[in-house]
Amino acid sequence: MADTTNQIGLTKTELASVITALNTLLSGYHLFYLNVRGYHWNVKGEHFFTLHPKFEELYTKLQLQIDEIAERILTLGGTPLHAYSDFIKHSGITEDKDVFDGRACVQGTIKGLQTLIKEQRQVALVAEEACDQGTADILAGYVQDQEKEVWMYNAFLG
Numbered sequence: 001m002a003d004t005t006n007q008i009g010l011t012k013t014e015l016a017s018v019i020t021a022l023n024t025l026l027s028g029y030h031l032f033y034l035n036v037r038g039y040h041w042n043v044k045g046e047h048f049f050t051l052h053p054k055f056e057e058l059y060t061k062l063q064l065q066i067d068e069i070a071e072r073i074l075t076l077g078g079t080p081l082h083a084y085s086d087f088i089k090h091s092g093i094t095e096d097k098d099v100f101d102g103r104a105c106v107q108g109t110i111k112g113l114q115t116l117i118k119e120q121r122q123v124a125l126v127a128e129e130a131c132d133q134g135t136a137d138i139l140a141g142y143v144q145d146q147e148k149e150v151w152m153y154n155a156f157l158g
């Protein structure tokens with residue numbers, strides 16, 4: 001009986017799909033993180049002084065979330081992906097290279113946030129099916145925050 005549950009009392013077989021889904025999410029976060037770093041570095045134009053620090057604020061937050069997701073995977077008894085080749089293979093977000101225009105950077109940011117929000121709602125459902133309320137709660141917090149970010153970036157675009 002002890003073999004069927006993990007260290008926090010959740011069923012291992014049910015958690016396998018949560019761990020897989022979290023690794024896919026982790027991959028998307030890494031690609032998005034790199035895209036936002038690119039926006040931070042490359043953005044040009046009249047909104048440089050607004051967008052350059054705004055993108056830094058976002059990628060700093062993404063970096064913390066990346067660590068939290070990876071450590072959640074470990075808490076559940078899984079192993080987080082940690083190679084770029086794996087991230088590219090599993091990510092729901094694609095590379096957005098050489099973007100310089102401020103509006104295009106913001107559009108790419110909104111698209112990435114929307115992809116993460118959609119994916120996290122799905123992962124939360126998988127987690128709830130496995131009685132993993134802890135994971136669902138973490139993701140609910142991210143979704144709430146990112147929904148607000150989408151509103152603000154859209155407001156910037158007018």
Ligand SMILES: [Fe+2]
Pocket residue numbers: 040056
């Ligand atoms: Fe910087």
